[in-house]
Amino acid sequence: MRALAYGADGSFAVVDRPDPEPGPGMVVVAVERCGICGSDLHLKASRLLPAGAVIGHEFAGTIAATGDGVAGRRVGDRVAVLPMARCGTCDPCRRGTDQLCLDQARTALGLGFNDGAFAEYVATDASACFSMPDTMTVEQGALVEPYAVGLHAVRRSRAGAGSTVGIIGAGPIGLMTLAALRREGVDHVVVAERSDRRAEVAARLGAEVVLGDANRLSTAFGPLDVVFECAGTAATPQVALNEVRSGGEVVLVGVAGPMDPISLLGIPWVVKEVDFHPCFAYTTEEFGEAVDAVAAGALDAASLASDVRPLDAADAAFTELVQPDGPVKVLLAPGG
Ligand SMILES: [Zn+2]
Ligand SMILES: [Zn+2]
Numbered sequence: 001m002r003a004l005a006y007g008a009d010g011s012f013a014v015v016d017r018p019d020p021e022p023g024p025g026m027v028v029v030a031v032e033r034c035g036i037c038g039s040d041l042h043l044k045a046s047r048l049l050p051a052g053a054v055i056g057h058e059f060a061g062t063i064a065a066t067g068d069g070v071a072g073r074r075v076g077d078r079v080a081v082l083p084m085a086r087c088g089t090c091d092p093c094r095r096g097t098d099q100l101c102l103d104q105a106r107t108a109l110g111l112g113f114n115d116g117a118f119a120e121y122v123a124t125d126a127s128a129c130f131s132m133p134d135t136m137t138v139e140q141g142a143l144v145e146p147y148a149v150g151l152h153a154v155r156r157s158r159a160g161a162g163s164t165v166g167i168i169g170a171g172p173i174g175l176m177t178l179a180a181l182r183r184e185g186v187d188h189v190v191v192a193e194r195s196d197r198r199a200e201v202a203a204r205l206g207a208e209v210v211l212g213d214a215n216r217l218s219t220a221f222g223p224l225d226v227v228f229e230c231a232g233t234a235a236t237p238q239v240a241l242n243e244v245r246s247g248g249e250v251v252l253v254g255v256a257g258p259m260d261p262i263s264l265l266g267i268p269w270v271v272k273e274v275d276f277h278p279c280f281a282y283t284t285e286e287f288g289e290a291v292d293a294v295a296a297g298a299l300d301a302a303s304l305a306s307d308v309r310p311l312d313a314a315d316a317a318f319t320e321l322v323q324p325d326g327p328v329k330v331l332l333a334p335g336g
Contacts, residue, residue: 001016001017001018001019001020001119001120001121002014002015002016002017002119002120002311002334003015003016003017003054003115003118003119003120003311003334004054004055004056004118004119004311004314004332004334005017005051005052005053005054006044006049006050006051006052006053006054006055007051008051010044010047011315012044012118012314012315012318013315014311014312014314017054017119019120019121020115020121020122020123021065021067021123022065022066022067022070022123023067023123024067024068024069025067025068025069025070025125025126025127026066026067026070026123026124026125026126027063027064027065027066027067027070027073027123027124027126027129028063028064028065028066028121028122028123028124029059029061029062029063029064029079029081029117029121029122029123029124029129030061030062030063030064030120030121030335031056031059031060031061031117031118031119031120031121031122031334031335032059032060032061032062032138032141032142032333032334032335033059033060033061033138033139033141033142033305033308033331033332033333034056034057034058034059034116034117034118034142034331034332034334035058035059035142035143035145035146035172035305035329035330035331035332036056036058036314036317036318036321036329036330036331036332037057037058037145037146037172038171038172038173038232039057039111040055040056040057040110040318041318041321041322043055043111043112044318045322048112049112050112053112053115054110054115054116054118054119055110055111055112055116055118056109056110056116056117056118056119056122056332057083057084057108057109057110057111057116057117057145058083058117058142058143058144058145058146059080059081059083059116059117059122059141059142059145060078060079060080060081060132060138060140060141060142060144061078061079061081061117061122061138061141062076062077062078062079063075063076063077063079063129064121066126067126070126072126073126073129077129077131078131078132078134078136078138078141079129079130079131079132079141080129080130080132080136080141080142080144080145080291081109081117081122081124081128081129081130081145082128082129082130082145082148082284082287083108083109083110083116083117083124083128083145084101084104084107084108084109084128084281085103085104085107085124085125085127085128086098086101086103086104086107086127086284087101087102087103090102090103096283097283098283098284099152099280099281099282099283099286100280107125107128109122109124110122117334118311118314118332118334119334120334120335130144130287130288130291131291132291132295133291133295135295136291136294136295137301137305139301139305139306139308139331140294140295140299140301140305141294142305142331143176143294143299143301143304143305144287144290144291144294145287145290146172146173146176147176147179147180147290147293147294147298147299148281148282148286148287148289148290149173149176149177149253149279149281149282150173150175150176150177150178150179150180150181150253151176151180151282151286151289151290151293152279152280152281152282152283152286153173153177153180153228153230153251153253153279154177154180154181154184154186155286156251156277156279157226157228157249157251157277158225158226158249159181159184159186159225159226159249160184160185160186161184161185161186161187162188163186163188163225163226164188164190164220164221164222164224164225164226165181165186165188165189165190165224165225165226165227165228166189166190166191166192166217166218166220166224166226166227166228166240166243166244167181167189167190167191167192167202167207167227167228167230168192168214168217168227168228168229168230168231168236168239168240169192169193169214169229169230169231169232169236169254170191170192170193170195170198170199170201170202170207170210170230171198171230171231171328172304172328172329173230173253173254174191174193174198174202174228174230174231174253175198175201175202175205175304175328176299177228177230177253178191178202178205178206178207179205179206179298179299179300180293180298182205182206182298183293183298187208188208188220188221189206189207189208189209190207190208190209190210190211190217190220190221190224191207191209191210191211192210192211192212192213192214192216192217193210193212194212194324195324195325196325197325197328198328199212201300201303201304201328204300204303205299205300205303208220209221214231214236214239214240214243215239215242215243217239217243218242218243222245223243223244223245223246223248224243224244224245224248225244225245225248225249226244226248226249226250226251227240227241227243227244227248227249227250227251228240228250228251228253229250229251229252229253229254230253230254231254232253232254232255232256233254233256234256234257234260234263236254236256237250237252237262237263237264237276238263238264238265241264241265241268241269241272241274242268244272244274245272246271246272246273246274247272247273247274248272248274248275249274249275249276249277250274250275250276250277251276251277251279252276252277252278252279253279255278264276303328304328304329305329305331307327307328307329307330307331308330308331308332308333309330309331309332309333310332310333310336311332311333311334311336313332314332317330317332
């Protein structure tokens with residue numbers, strides 16, 4: 001098969017690889033669309049990936065082979081795939097917080113441990129496959145994973161109908177958070193985004209107010225009930241704290257340097273009693289809800305999934321995506 005492999009020089013190239021075989025309890029999925037995620041851009045830039053690694057974790061496709069002991073899944077099933085299968089038995093899984101499953105480092109696809117979906121085929125645990133309704137396009141299928149991230153961020157907060165909410169940064173995750181908020185009935189959302197292209201998409205996805213400067217978020221509806229920090233810069237957690245009301249919440253969806261401290265001014269934080277919620281991925285249940293929500297039109301796929309490119313155009317897409325006015329989202333079509 002053709003796969004996009006990370007090279008020792010830090011770029012990606014299409015290489016020939018043996019087709020994966022499904023182990024017991026596993027299936028092989030023929031990948032039809034796989035989105036390029038912000039974390040993929042970070043992985044590339046970090047130089048932490050081993051040479052030869054195949055990444056890609058936002059994908060949908062068709063089951064091409066099943067391993068021993070797989071029940072309820074057949075060749076030909078159209079599926080969106082949760083890219084880190086959960087064990088169901090560890091402590092976080094038993095507590096209903098399986099986004100924190102201790103087994104995920106072993107099962108995660110496309111993060112450097114196991115090969116991911118920037119390839120014609122990928123092997124995955126059968127339990128991680130979610131059926132796509134017939135009406136769901138493969139582009140929508142590839143947006144389920146990032147939508148689930150936005151949905152989980154919303155669920156980490158107490159935001160609901162009537163809340164005033166701010167979002168810092170309208171990259172893909174900020175936009176997914178916006179879409180999930182709108183679907184949960186939150187009408188008053190102000191988005192701060194500097195890129196005109198992204199600001200336009202935020203307006204189309206239902207932001208009531210879009211402005212360029214995050215320091216002005218609270219000019220829209222007053223100090224906000226919840227601020228979602230989706231820009232992932234060192235300065236933005238403090239900006240979120242400044243713009244949220246006393247007793248409000250900040251949800252940290254973006255993270256700056258993975259090993260850098262998050263800095264907040266202590267007194268403003270304490271006297272405002274602001275709850276900070278970090279968030280990681282999504283529960284398996286939320287992923288299932290995301291399938292239904294995206295199938296029901298929660299995302300404007302025309303805005304978010306219209307840029308589909310072949311595998312050999314991937315390295316150039318990675319370069320474009322880090323430009324300030326680059327494309328909002330690019331999906332790869334590994335099957336050509
Ligand atoms: Zn992602
Ligand atoms: Zn677990």
